[in-house]
Amino acid sequence: MKISRVFQYLISITILVVWFIPLLGGLMGSIRPMSEIVTGWWNLSSATFTTHNFQYTWSRIKINFLNTFAIAIPSTILPVLIASLASYAFAKMRFFGRDFIFFSFVACLVIPGQIVLVPLLRLLTNLGILGTFPSIILVHTGFALPFAIFYLRNFFAKIPLDILDSARMDGASEFLIYWKILLPISKPALASLATLQFLWVWNDLLFALTFLSPETFPITVGILNLQSRYAPRWNFLCAGAVISVIPPLIVFLLLQKHFVKGIMMGAIKQ
Amino acid sequence: MRLKVKLKGYMGNKPKKKINGIKSGKALSPYHFFHVIKIRKKITPYIFIFPATLIFMTFVIIPTVQAFRISLFQWNGISPFQTAQYVGLSNYQELISDRLFINAAKNNVIWLVMFTLLPVLLGLGIALLLELDIKVKNLLKSIIFLPTAISLVVAGVIWSFVYDPDFGVLNAILKSMELEFLARGWLGRSETALFAIIIAATWISTGMCMVILSAGLKGIPPEIMEAARADGANYWQLLRHITLPLLTRPLVIVVALMIINSLKSFDIVYAMTRGGPFYSTDVIALFMYRQAFPFLRAGYGSAVAVILFIIILLTALPYIRRITERTAEY
Numbered sequence: 001m002k003i004s005r006v007f008q009y010l011i012s013i014t015i016l017v018v019w020f021i022p023l024l025g026g027l028m029g030s031i032r033p034m035s036e037i038v039t040g041w042w043n044l045s046s047a048t049f050t051t052h053n054f055q056y057t058w059s060r061i062k063i064n065f066l067n068t069f070a071i072a073i074p075s076t077i078l079p080v081l082i083a084s085l086a087s088y089a090f091a092k093m094r095f096f097g098r099d100f101i102f103f104s105f106v107a108c109l110v111i112p113g114q115i116v117l118v119p120l121l122r123l124l125t126n127l128g129i130l131g132t133f134p135s136i137i138l139v140h141t142g143f144a145l146p147f148a149i150f151y152l153r154n155f156f157a158k159i160p161l162d163i164l165d166s167a168r169m170d171g172a173s174e175f176l177i178y179w180k181i182l183l184p185i186s187k188p189a190l191a192s193l194a195t196l197q198f199l200w201v202w203n204d205l206l207f208a209l210t211f212l213s214p215e216t217f218p219i220t221v222g223i224l225n226l227q228s229r230y231a232p233r234w235n236f237l238c239a240g241a242v243i244s245v246i247p248p249l250i251v252f253l254l255l256q257k258h259f260v261k262g263i264m265m266g267a268i269k270q
Numbered sequence: 271m272r273l274k275v276k277l278k279g280y281m282g283n284k285p286k287k288k289i290n291g292i293k294s295g296k297a298l299s300p301y302h303f304f305h306v307i308k309i310r311k312k313i314t315p316y317i318f319i320f321p322a323t324l325i326f327m328t329f330v331i332i333p334t335v336q337a338f339r340i341s342l343f344q345w346n347g348i349s350p351f352q353t354a355q356y357v358g359l360s361n362y363q364e365l366i367s368d369r370l371f372i373n374a375a376k377n378n379v380i381w382l383v384m385f386t387l388l389p390v391l392l393g394l395g396i397a398l399l400l401e402l403d404i405k406v407k408n409l410l411k412s413i414i415f416l417p418t419a420i421s422l423v424v425a426g427v428i429w430s431f432v433y434d435p436d437f438g439v440l441n442a443i444l445k446s447m448e449l450e451f452l453a454r455g456w457l458g459r460s461e462t463a464l465f466a467i468i469i470a471a472t473w474i475s476t477g478m479c480m481v482i483l484s485a486g487l488k489g490i491p492p493e494i495m496e497a498a499r500a501d502g503a504n505y506w507q508l509l510r511h512i513t514l515p516l517l518t519r520p521l522v523i524v525v526a527l528m529i530i531n532s533l534k535s536f537d538i539v540y541a542m543t544r545g546g547p548f549y550s551t552d553v554i555a556l557f558m559y560r561q562a563f564p565f566l567r568a569g570y571g572s573a574v575a576v577i578l579f580i581i582i583l584l585t586a587l588p589y590i591r592r593i594t595e596r597t598a599e600y
Contacts, residue, residue, distance in 0.1 A: 008399060012410055015396065019413050022473065025439050026428040037437055086322035095315040105326070110586045111334055112534050114558050115575040118340055118347055118568045119333035142329030145322055174314045203421030205537040206555075210563075220423045224541060227427075234431055241424045252419035256412070 029238030030054065037234050053239035057226065061240055063215070064222030068202060069247075070133050071218055075140035075201040076194050082141065083148035084190065088178050090149065091156035092164060102153065109146045117210050124211060131213035139211060140201050148193055155189040156182065195255045202248050219244040334579070340572040347568030354569065361573035371574070373549055374557040377464055378533060381553065384465075385532040388472045390524055393479025394517075397487055398509075400480075411484075415477035422474065426541030429470035433457050457543055460550035467542050467551055471535065479524045486520030487513070519592075526589030533582050554578050 028041040031049045058065075089095070090102045120139060124130040159182070167177045183190065205220045212218070217225075223240045226233065341361055345354035365371050396414060400407050417425060432439050433456040441453035456466040490513065498512055514521075536555035539545060545552040545560070558578065562571030 012399060016410055016413055019417075019473065021439055022425075022428045022432050022470075023416070025431050026424075029431055040437065040442055042439065042442060082322045082325065086319040089315040089318035093315040093318075095312070098315070101319065101323070105322075107587075108326075108330060110530065110579070110582050111330060112555070112575070112578055112582055114534075114536070114555050115337045115572075115579045116330065116333035117559070117575070118562055118572050119336035120329065121347065122336075122351070123328075123333065138325060139329050142325050145326050145330075149322065174318070178318075199419055203423070203537075205421070205423055205540065206559075209559075220421055220537075223423055223427060232430070232434065234434070234437060237427050238431065241427045245420055245424055248419045248421070249416075252416070 026238045026241050029234045030242045032235070034233070034235040053235040054243070057236045057239040057243065060226065060236075061219060061222045061243060064217050064219040065243060067133075067216055068218035068220075068244075071136055071140070071208075071216075072198055072201045074133070074137045075144070076198045078137065079141045079144035079148050079197055080190055080194050083145055083193075084152050084183065084186070085178065086145075087149050087152035087156050088174075088182055090153045091159075092161070093174075102149070105146050106150045107146075109150070111143075111146075113143060113206050117206075121210065130211065131216060133216060136207055136211050136216075139207055140204070144197050144200070148197070151193055152186070152189060155186060159185060191255060195251060198251060199248055337572045337575055337579075340569055341576050343569040345568045346566040347562065347571075348566065357569070361570050362577075364570070365573055365577065370549060370552065371554075371557060374552040374554045377550075377552060378535075378554050380464060381468055381471075381535060382529060382532040384468050385471060385475070386525055386528045388468075389475040389479045389528055390483075390521070392472065392476045393481075393524065394483050394521075396476070396480045397483040398513075400484060401487055411480070414480055417474040418477045420474065422471075422537035423541040425470060425474050426467075426538045429466075429473070430457060430542050433466055458547055460547055463543055463547060463551045467539055470542070471538055474538075475528065475531065478527070482520050482524050482527075483517065486517045490516050522589055522592055526586055529589075530582060530586050533578065533585070554581075 025041060029037055030053050031051075032041055032047060033050045033052065036043070036046070036048065086105075090098060116139075121130070124135045127135075129135040163181060163185070164177055167181055168174075172180075202218075203220065204218075205224075208218050208221050212221070219240070223237065223244060226236050226240050340354075342356060342358055343351075343354040344357050344361070345351065396410070400411060420428075431437070435441060435453070435455040435458065438456075440456065444450060444453045454462065456462050494512060494516075495508065498508055503511070534555060535553055536559065539551055539553055539556050540559075543551045545556045554574065555578065558571050558574035561567045561574060565571075
């Protein structure tokens with residue numbers, strides 16, 4: 001296996017490089033002036049760096065950036081709370097229709113977002129919240145529920161009954177058990193779910209385009225507005241890309257363990 | 271004010287407190303009603319699932335059903351629904367013969383095939399590669415998985431930059447390798463645009479496949495591998511007869527995910543080409559969006575969405591069933 005060692009290294013390095021190039025290009029495009037990009041950002045000999053791209057782009061995108069937080073944070077907290085409440089019931093309580101309702105939730109994983117665009121437009125207009133944050137928060141919450149409930153219920157089911165039962169015997173209400181015992185124990189699962197959901201909402205385009213207005217657009221739409229019909233302004237586009245990638249990147253790097261665990265636990269039953 | 275709650279059956283035969291309003295015949299206030307244990311135990315689950323069910327019904331289930339209904343009408347989506355005309359299934363009839371729709375569907379099929387093969391194979395290959403002890407393992411893992419955290423819009427922008435005919439990296443590399451004849455406007459030509467986008471999408475999704483398959487690989491007990499190796503199996507035999515069969519479940523999951531994602535693809539196409547040039551990168555999701563909004567054909571658009579839903583349902587349901595089969599063991 002010695003020759004193939006070298007082979008493995010070669011392939012690994014190649015893959016690494018290939019994978020990294022687009023990111024590097026985006027980064028370079030954001031910190032170098034357009035005049036240098038035009039001659040190729042990979043020419044490092046005469047590299048000058050500038051913050052002009054960021055300044056210009058930030059002034060255009062600041063609103064969108066803040067909007068995205070206003071959308072993503074509630075859209076993460078709300079589904080996690082609601083789903084954990086419901087998942088507790090599905091996992092640890094017995095009631096008529098339990099399995100049917102649970103599987104109905106899970107089956108709805110296949111529902112694509114497109115199908116509700118038109119009807120929800122009508123509903124949200126009637127409710128008077130079209131174009132505002134609450135509208136998209138509710139939609140994101142709704143669509144987050146199938147996976148969240150599936151994931152959390154599987155996690156809760158593995159929690160031994162003893163802990164909960166002893167609390168019940170002491171006379172605690174179910175809600176108290178949920179709030180004071182279940183949630184603290186489930187922090188890893190909740191963190192994974194929250195991470196996934198946050199990233200998902202942060203990166204959403206379809207719902208944002210449909211249900212929001214120019215004052216409430218998140219950065220996914222904001223970046224698209226930087227595209228011009230004629231020659232693409234790569235310096236600004238790349239700056240916008242970098243700006244919009246920083247929060248997910250931070251979340252990702254800080255919580256990488258949770259993130260990966262989240263995907264694995266959701267995907268594979270141990 | 272605390273209401274003492276006696277748990278029947280746990281405490282044995284203690285004298286029953288008069289909480290049980292039914293027995294004593296007193297009038298019940300909702301407060302007392304709720305604290306009757308039996309009733310409370312029965313209602314609580316429903317209270318717990320109520321918020322989720324309410325939001326889910328309002329914002330997902332009912333609109334989905336409405337979409338089916340709207341697809342039977344011709345409506346512009348703006349004027350009140352009363353002005354819509356009932357046209358039965360004619361939207362669907364029009365769809366079947368709509369050349370642009372067929373074009374979009376064809377693109378989705380291409381997408382589906384490539385997107386199921388490429389990321390899965392790449393992810394599998396990389397996962398296997400990672401099994402062998404290499405120093406750069408963690409770096410490799412992180413870099414390949416990183417794009418999963420990036421929005422499809424950002425990825426689209428970055429890759430558009432790569433593909434730019436004059437300033438993009440791809441053509442520059444080709445030129446430096448004396449392959450200038452291969453350089454072209456990747457996103458501007460109908461023949462190459464779709465594949466260019468799919469490659470970008472693969473870049474994003476391979477990481478996810480790799481992680482899931484890696485986890486699956488870790489689940490293979492080393493004893494089996496040792497035993498087989500002791501029996502004289504070489505690497506490829508090991509791979510074919512042991513590793514792959516044991517990876518069936520993760521593979522199924524990954525393939526299902528890729529199928530569903532390929533059918534839903536909207537963001538990255540919208541960001542890179544908006545469906546052009548000349549609709550060569552048009553996909554069903556984009557087609558639907560265009561019908562419903564700029565074109566104001568809400569009924570027609572809903573029909574497209576319904577078809578999309580049914581296609582996803584048909585292709586994904588067998589996989590979802592398999593995944594949830596195991597979890598039904600509780």
